[in-house]
Amino acid sequence: MSDPDLIENTTVATTEYTDETDETDQPPEPDELLTETLVEEVSIDGMCGVY
Amino acid sequence: MTAPGAAQTGFDPSGAYRLHRQAELRDEPFGALAYHFGTRRLSFIKAPILVDVVRALGDSVSVDEALQRCAVPEFQRPAILHALAGLAVSQMIEPRA
Numbered sequence: 001m002s003d004p005d006l007i008e009n010t011t012v013a014t015t016e017y018t019d020e021t022d023e024t025d026q027p028p029e030p031d032e033l034l035t036e037t038l039v040e041e042v043s044i045d046g047m048c049g050v051y
Numbered sequence: 052m053t054a055p056g057a058a059q060t061g062f063d064p065s066g067a068y069r070l071h072r073q074a075e076l077r078d079e080p081f082g083a084l085a086y087h088f089g090t091r092r093l094s095f096i097k098a099p100i101l102v103d104v105v106r107a108l109g110d111s112v113s114v115d116e117a118l119q120r121c122a123v124p125e126f127q128r129p130a131i132l133h134a135l136a137g138l139a140v141s142q143m144i145e146p147r148a
Binding site: 038044 | 092
């Protein structure tokens, strides 16, 4: 049903497509990194006109 | 088992959850795309087994039971639980009464 390699080795960079800019640019917490290996979140707010 | 990060999210693996009523899943080659019509957020669920678990939540009395029904290997459970906690925070899944 699943590929163990996918669970362990998938790497992800989360991207926020919003009109706001995060000027603090803080590195993600370790817990965030773990979640991001399986789930990547994107907000479509501010993408009007892109599609 | 306690999900990493559960303390911050309130996510409880012993509780019943389901796909949020305002969210839908679409199967994709990488797993599934989840879209929440209320928050207008997309989540790329990048592991098919996690997609299976999310779908199984609605028919399971607890998250732990959903993991068992989907035969999630023990070594993968912490990562799956952590991802589910994140999906709870982003409202892709919600507690079920």
